[in-house]
Amino acid sequence: MLILDRSLCWNLSAMTERNTLTEQIELVTDPAEKARREAENKVKQAVLTASIIRASAQNTERRFRLRQGILMQLHAAALEGIHVLSGTFRNGPAKIDGSKHEPPPVFQIAEEVADLCDHVNAEWGRQSALYLSSYVMWRVNWIQPFADGNGRTSRAASYVVLNTKLDGLLPGTPTIPDLISADKAPYYDALEAADAAWKERSVVDVSRLERLIGEMLAKQLLNAAKQAESVTVN
Numbered sequence: 001m002l003i004l005d006r007s008l009c010w011n012l013s014a015m016t017e018r019n020t021l022t023e024q025i026e027l028v029t030d031p032a033e034k035a036r037r038e039a040e041n042k043v044k045q046a047v048l049t050a051s052i053i054r055a056s057a058q059n060t061e062r063r064f065r066l067r068q069g070i071l072m073q074l075h076a077a078a079l080e081g082i083h084v085l086s087g088t089f090r091n092g093p094a095k096i097d098g099s100k101h102e103p104p105p106v107f108q109i110a111e112e113v114a115d116l117c118d119h120v121n122a123e124w125g126r127q128s129a130l131y132l133s134s135y136v137m138w139r140v141n142w143i144q145p146f147a148d149g150n151g152r153t154s155r156a157a158s159y160v161v162l163n164t165k166l167d168g169l170l171p172g173t174p175t176i177p178d179l180i181s182a183d184k185a186p187y188y189d190a191l192e193a194a195d196a197a198w199k200e201r202s203v204v205d206v207s208r209l210e211r212l213i214g215e216m217l218a219k220q221l222l223n224a225a226k227q228a229e230s231v232t233v234n
Helices: 031-058 068-079 106-123 129-143 150-165 176-182 185-201 207-233
Strands: 002-004 019-023 094-097
Touching (some): 031 150, 068 106, 106 129, 129 207, 150 207
Antiparallel strands (some): 019 094
């Protein structure tokens, strides 16, 4: 049975859709119940994301390293009680409707995720927070390691990397993942551009994602300033 990944659906203003299609079995079929659980899991994933960031900031004796386990934890939080493969790699092929990109086959997933983590860890001291977070967001979507929830996991993992690289939990709400979720068209456009650069020229070009995350970061921090000012005035 083909199921659409709700985390990768365009908003109504988009011209085409970028939906992940996989053979999967969901634990919840009632739409209202699924929506309720997804809302609960969104909070769980946000709490876990903040917890990982704080723990990394407090561990001053050891530099942060991105590991497969972080991705698994974030995915499990998003799909807990919803999908039988929560916290586990997909066990079948995946397609992205509305995209020219073809995700790698199942047997390559573990190696691709390991390469993703190795790249981030190797470039940690040389690259900016915007580049590293953009790379994670793109590459998770490129690999499509999970049967569902790839978008949610990519945005959460990207936020972990961004905050950790910047030495702590950033203030302000909505956060970058929430801001991107509110209008996904620019996000999908940026992913497609990065996919094309890799396919056509074998180069990593996440510049459009860097610009997008930079804009969202500015909005989040501006909201933080407004929120702090409101508290002071009141």
